[in-house]
Amino acid sequence: MGRRELDPRKELILKVVTDDYIESAEPVGSRTIARKYNLGLSPATIRNEMADLEESGYLKQPHVSAGRIPSQQGYRYYVDVLMSQQELSEEELNTIRSYFADRSRECESIFQQTVKILAQLTRYPSLMLGPTLKPAVFKHVQLIPLSAHELLVLIVADLGIIENKVISLDYPVAQADLDRISYLLNKKLRGQPFAKFKSSLFRELRDEMKADNGIFQEAVDLILKTLETRNKERIYLDGIINILDHPEFKEVEKFKLLMELMEEHDRLYRLLATRQRGIRITIGEENQEEAAQDCSLITANYEVGGQVVGTIGVLGPTRMDYAHVVAVVEFMAQKLSEFFSGV
Amino acid sequence: MGRRELDPRKELILKVVTDDYIESAEPVGSRTIARKYNLGLSPATIRNEMADLEESGYLKQPHVSAGRIPSQQGYRYYVDVLMSQQELSEEELNTIRSYFADRSRECESIFQQTVKILAQLTRYPSLMLGPTLKPAVFKHVQLIPLSAHELLVLIVADLGIIENKVISLDYPVAQADLDRISYLLNKKLRGQPFAKFKSSLFRELRDEMKADNGIFQEAVDLILKTLETRNKERIYLDGIINILDHPEFKEVEKFKLLMELMEEHDRLYRLLATRQRGIRITIGEENQEEAAQDCSLITANYEVGGQVVGTIGVLGPTRMDYAHVVAVVEFMAQKLSEFFSGV
C-alpha cells in the first residue's frame, strides 16, 4: 500500500481536489484552488497539473467545462498515500467509551446499538456482521417443553450469542427425557469451542444415548444448523436514511437500488464477509456488488482471542469522508474487540 | 358509518373519479370519464356534477385547468359508502394460507414474516405490532448462569413470545439457589395470564422466599419490566421501499420524512395502537402523526380468545388501493387470530 508515484506538487493538488470535493460535492476548478488554498500557484499552473493528473487517470471531468473530481484511481491514491490520519474528537471518543462501559443490556441490542452509534458518528449507513459461532465457546443448551408437541431449544454461547428456536415433534416427550438429554449435552459440550463440533463429538454422544435417538437427533441437528446458518442472518443495519443527505442520491432510483441491497441480507453478507485483518477500504467499482458501485465501503474486523469473529462497516458515496470514517471504524472495532474479550 | 348523503349519480361520479385516480395517479377530467366509463353522460353533464361535488367538498382541483381528485372528505365517503368489497384472488389466498399452514419456524420470524407477506401482497409498507403480553399466559421462566456475575433470564409465554435478557449481579449466586427460584416461580406462575400478575401474586411469592430476596427481586423486576416495555419495542416493518413506486414520493424530502417515522418505533406505536375492533381506516390528516398526513393507514387487530392482542397495518399514499388492502389486511388478521388461537 502506498507507493508514491506522483511528484509532491501533483500529490498536493490531488489531495486538495479530493478534500474539497469530499466537502463540497462540486467539481473543483483551478481558480477555486488557487484562491482558497494559497498554494503560491496561479490557476494556470494548477490547470496544467490537473491536466496531467487527468491524463494519468487520477482526476476526471464530469463534462468539459466543469472542474475536476477524483477518479476511482484518484480516490485509491488518496486513501493509500495522501489521506491524513484523523483523531477523533473528545466528544466522539466519549460517546464510544461510555457506550461500551455500560455492560448490562439485552443481547440482541448490543449489535443493534453498535451500528446505531456507528451511524450516528459517521452520518452514513452502517452495517455489522454479528460474531461467527466458530470461535465461540458453547455454554449451555436447554430444552424446554412448550406443549406436548413443541419444544423450545435454547443455545447459549459466549460473545453474547443466544439462539432460540421452536421445533415441532411428531411424538410427545417426557420431561425426564428432556432433562437427561440436556444434562448430557451440557456435560459434554460446555466449554467446547464450536469449531471443534462437527462430527466426532456428536458421534461419541450418540453412542451414549441410543434410546433417545429421535429428540436427540433433532437437538443435534438444530445445533449444527444454527452453526451453519447463523452468519448470514446476523446482519445489523442502521442509518440508511443518512445516505439521503448526499446529493449523489437525490434521484430516487439511485437510492432505491441501494435500499434493495439493504433488504437482502445475503448480498450484504457477501459485501462484508472477509477474513482480512485491519481496515479495508473498497472504492466504487472495486466493489463486487453492482448496486454499490458508486459507493465506498470501509470495514474493520473485530476479534476475540486474536481471532477475527465479525465485521463492522460503513457505506457511503465514493465521495465520502474517508479520513473520519476510518478513524471511527477503527476505534469502534478495537473497542468492540476489547468488549467481547472482557465478557 | 356510511350515511348516503349524495344522490346516486353524484355517488357514481365520485366513485369513478376515485377509482380512476387511485389507478392512474393523475387528476381525472370529465372527458376521460365520459369516454372511458360509458356512463351515458356527456362530459358537460359530468362537469356540472363535478362542480357540485367540488362545492360540497368531495372533490378538489390541484389547479384550475386540471381534472379533479378526491379530497379527504371524498376518500372518506368512498371508503365508508362507495367502495366495493373485493375478493382476494386464489393466488393471494393460497399465499396466505400456505404461510400459516407451516407452523415450524423460529419465533421472532413469525412476526417478521407476517409483515413481509403483507408487504408483498399489498405492495405498500407494512407494519405489525407484536402481541401484547397482557392476555398471554405465562409458560416458563428459566434462570441460567452465564458466569459468576451474569445471569440469563428466559421468559416464555404463549403466542410465540420468548424474551431473554442478561442481567448482571453484584454477588455470585449458587446454581442451587437459581434452581429453587426457578422452580418456585414456575410453580406459581405457570398457566397464569400476565394480566393477573401485577402485585398480589408477587407479594405472596416473596413471602415464601425471604432468603433469596436479591436475585428474586431482580427476576421479578425483570418480568414486570418486560411486561411494561415489551409493546413499544415489538414493531415489525417490511416493504418500506414499496412507497417509492408511487409518484407522490418522487421527491426525496417526502420520502425522508416517512423514513424517519419508520425508524422511530414509539411514533409508530402511537400510530398503530388501538383497541378498536375490526378494520380501521385513517385517511390523510385524520392522522395524528404529521409525517403521515398525506398517507392513509389501514389496520386490523388480531385476537386471541376473543381479546385484541395486536395490530397489523398497511401504510400508503392517500391515493392507495383501499379495496384491495382492506381485503388483504382483513383476511390476514383473521388468519393470524386463528393461528395464535391454534397454538
Place this chain on the structure above:
DNA sequence: GCTTAGCACTCGCCTTTTGCGAGTGCTAAC
C-alpha cells in the same frame, strides 16, 4: 328543466431559446 354542444379561456407542463458563468486549453510573454 335537465342535458348537451360549442366556445372562449386558463394554466400546468414540456420544449426551446437565451444568457450567464465557471472552467478549460492554448499561446505567448516573462
Place this chain on the structure above:
DNA sequence: GTTAGCACTCGCAAAAGGCGAGTGCTAAGC
C-alpha cells in the same frame, strides 16, 4: 517552468412559447 490573456465549451437556470387537457358559461335541444 510559470503565468497572463483569450477564445471556446458547455451545463444550468431562467425566460419564452406552444400544446393540450380541462374548465365554466351560454344557449339550444329533448
